[in-house]
Amino acid sequence: MGKREESREELRRRLLDAAERRIVEGGLGGLRARDLTAEAGVALGSLYSAFESLDLLILQVNARTLARLDERLRHAAPEDLPPAERMVALARGYVRFALAERPLWAALFDHRLPEGVPVPEDHREAHVRIMRLIAGPLARLRPDLGPEGLSLRARTLFAAVHGVVHLSLTGQFVGTPREALEDEVVALVQSLVRGIPASASG
Amino acid sequence: MGKREESREELRRRLLDAAERRIVEGGLGGLRARDLTAEAGVALGSLYSAFESLDLLILQVNARTLARLDERLRHAAPEDLPPAERMVALARGYVRFALAERPLWAALFDHRLPEGVPVPEDHREAHVRIMRLIAGPLARLRPDLGPEGLSLRARTLFAAVHGVVHLSLTGQFVGTPREALEDEVVALVQSLVRGIPASASG
DNA sequence: CAAATATCTTGAACAACGTTCAGAGACAAG
DNA sequence: CTTGTCTCTGAACGTTGTTCAAGATATTTG
Numbered sequence: 001m002g003k004r005e006e007s008r009e010e011l012r013r014r015l016l017d018a019a020e021r022r023i024v025e026g027g028l029g030g031l032r033a034r035d036l037t038a039e040a041g042v043a044l045g046s047l048y049s050a051f052e053s054l055d056l057l058i059l060q061v062n063a064r065t066l067a068r069l070d071e072r073l074r075h076a077a078p079e080d081l082p083p084a085e086r087m088v089a090l091a092r093g094y095v096r097f098a099l100a101e102r103p104l105w106a107a108l109f110d111h112r113l114p115e116g117v118p119v120p121e122d123h124r125e126a127h128v129r130i131m132r133l134i135a136g137p138l139a140r141l142r143p144d145l146g147p148e149g150l151s152l153r154a155r156t157l158f159a160a161v162h163g164v165v166h167l168s169l170t171g172q173f174v175g176t177p178r179e180a181l182e183d184e185v186v187a188l189v190q191s192l193v194r195g196i197p198a199s200a201s202g
Numbered sequence: 203m204g205k206r207e208e209s210r211e212e213l214r215r216r217l218l219d220a221a222e223r224r225i226v227e228g229g230l231g232g233l234r235a236r237d238l239t240a241e242a243g244v245a246l247g248s249l250y251s252a253f254e255s256l257d258l259l260i261l262q263v264n265a266r267t268l269a270r271l272d273e274r275l276r277h278a279a280p281e282d283l284p285p286a287e288r289m290v291a292l293a294r295g296y297v298r299f300a301l302a303e304r305p306l307w308a309a310l311f312d313h314r315l316p317e318g319v320p321v322p323e324d325h326r327e328a329h330v331r332i333m334r335l336i337a338g339p340l341a342r343l344r345p346d347l348g349p350e351g352l353s354l355r356a357r358t359l360f361a362a363v364h365g366v367v368h369l370s371l372t373g374q375f376v377g378t379p380r381e382a383l384e385d386e387v388v389a390l391v392q393s394l395v396r397g398i399p400a401s402a403s404g
Numbered sequence: 405c406a407a408a409t410a411t412c413t414t415g416a417a418c419a420a421c422g423t424t425c426a427g428a429g430a431c432a433a434g
Numbered sequence: 435c436t437t438g439t440c441t442c443t444g445a446a447c448g449t450t451g452t453t454c455a456a457g458a459t460a461t462t463t464g
Contacts (some may be wrong), residue, residue, distance in 0.1 A: 007460095009414090029314070033451060043414045045453080054451065109374060112231065119374075127376040156366050156378050156386040163365015164358050172311060172321075174329040176358050184358045192393050209441090235422060245443045247424075256422065 010171060012050045012060075014040045019061050019102065028058070028107040058111050059120065065104045066126040072097050073133055076082045083137035084193045090134060091161050091189040098165050109166065134158055157192065161185055214262075216242045221263050222306065230260070230309040257258045260313050261322065267306045268328040274299050275335055285339035286395045293391040294335060295364050297384045301369050311368065336360055343395060359394065363387055 018040035022031050033054050037044050051057040076093030077086045098105045113119065139145070145153060164185050167175035167187040176184045220242035224233050235256050239246050253259040279288045280294030300307045315321065336356040341347070347355060366387050369377035378386045 001356065016415060032449090034449095044451095048410090048452065051413070081286070093362075110372065112372075114323060124376060131376060152378065152382055152386065153389075155369075156375055156390055158431095159366040159369040159375075159377055160362035160390055162375075163363070163368060164361040166365060166368075167361040170314075172314065173361075173364075174326060174357055175361055176354065178356055187355075188358055188362055188394070192390070194396075203452095234420085236420090246422095246445095247443060248441090250423070251441070 008050065011042065011046060014042065015047060015050055015057060016060055016064070019057055020064070023061065023103050025103075025109055029102050032057070037143050055111075055113055055117070058088055058107065059113070059123065061104070062108050062111060063123060063126065065101065066123070066130075067100070069094075069097055069105075070126065070130055070133075073130065077133070077137075079136075081137075083140035086137040086191075087134070087141075087157075087193055088186055088189050090137075091185050092182060094161060095165055095185050098169060099181075102169065106169070131155055131158060157189075160192070161189065164188060210252065213244065213248060216244065216250060217259060218262055218266070221251070221259055222266070225263065225309050226305050228304050230312050233260070245263050257313075257315055257319070258363075260309065260361060261315070261325065263306070264310050265325060265328065267303065267310055268325070268332075270303070271296075271299055271307075272328065272332055272335070275332065281338075283339075286340035286392075288339040289336070289343075289359075289395055290388055290391050293387050294384060296363060297367055300371060301383075304371065308371070319338060326330075333357055333360060359391075362394070363391065376381055 015036065018036050019031065022036055022039060031054075033047055034044060036054075037047050047054065047057065073090055073093045076096075077089035077185045079086075081089060116118070131151065134157055135150050138154055138157070139150055142150065142153065162179070164176055165181065167173050168178060168181045208373050217238065220238050221233065222243060224238055233256075235249055235275075236246060239249055246394055247255065249259065253262070273294045275292055278298075281288075281292040283291060333353065333356045336359055340356055340359070344352065344355065366378055367383065369375050370380060370383045371377070
């Protein structure tokens, strides 16, 4: 009875590892079901006995990446820092994570589920955890905001920082040059942190 | 001699129009070479006598969209406004354009050229024109910045605003809710505009 | 332990995709 | 009208993700 479940987990792990390696090497766009299963040392069809589809497998790779991002951000911005510095440290941590784990980080945003399929609950939860990491110091800077407004502003701040990193690294549009990225993001957050207490909006 | 060239242009126009309609209806992800050529009333292979590839055709659709965005932004932020208000107006214009032309706007960022193919020069130029639209009022707010730093900061500001809109509308990550989007973007830009003159960084 | 049964793994086959190209057809020149 | 040149056509190709009958393997039963 035990052997079956164990080997099923082993299969999932092997496929996840292989997919991660392939993404690191060739980006999400270069990920093929055949390469992935070959690298994992299993048959093509086995992918579909371990996961519902290739898309759902990618989602699991992304879940791992999200967990690592969460950990890195917590490590980068300890709770004993003053709130403004903590915000800057979070932004810096995000930039460095994106640079260090670029293909896996990019996969978080490049991957789209097919039309009908909803994002799983634990994914949204992982996002919310990261948002709360921002909402913490933000609450100290904006004691006037309620929990609702705080959550809203945290998402907006994250999205702003993310946007700068994203355009810079994907290089589609004319983004911030890579060499200036970290400094620009820090300047952005500092401007926001300075602008925030003086503002009555939101 | 004239008939040949004329019909070639006509073919390109028909294909571009059809592609645009298909993207509006089903998004960039739902665009198929076969649907597109069927809608244009031409054979599948004709696509490749008018354009190098489907990717390059999409790039032309995006060029049209970029031109419309440029026009809309100029219209939304007249030059006689005070610089801070102009910045807000530009951001508001961007949000509204994204909402109004959502699938075509999304195609600007969802579409990626294959590995080796570089972004054409006129595309980068169209981007730069939009950046200059931001750099104008920014120069008044930050007379201390040189042309280099100004261009840099303009790209960062655009990317920040874009990030908020992008995460909100693609709904991949936990973004700003649609109802709050315009207000949040305006608050973001106001914070930045307020934070900017006090800051010595950059 | 051996036979029977349940389960999983395998890779050929399938449908759908972008792309190509030999042949049919349309146009210009003589 | 005939000839030659260019263009348009859609069947065919290679490559995707996905499926599924058949063989291999594990588990249960006698």
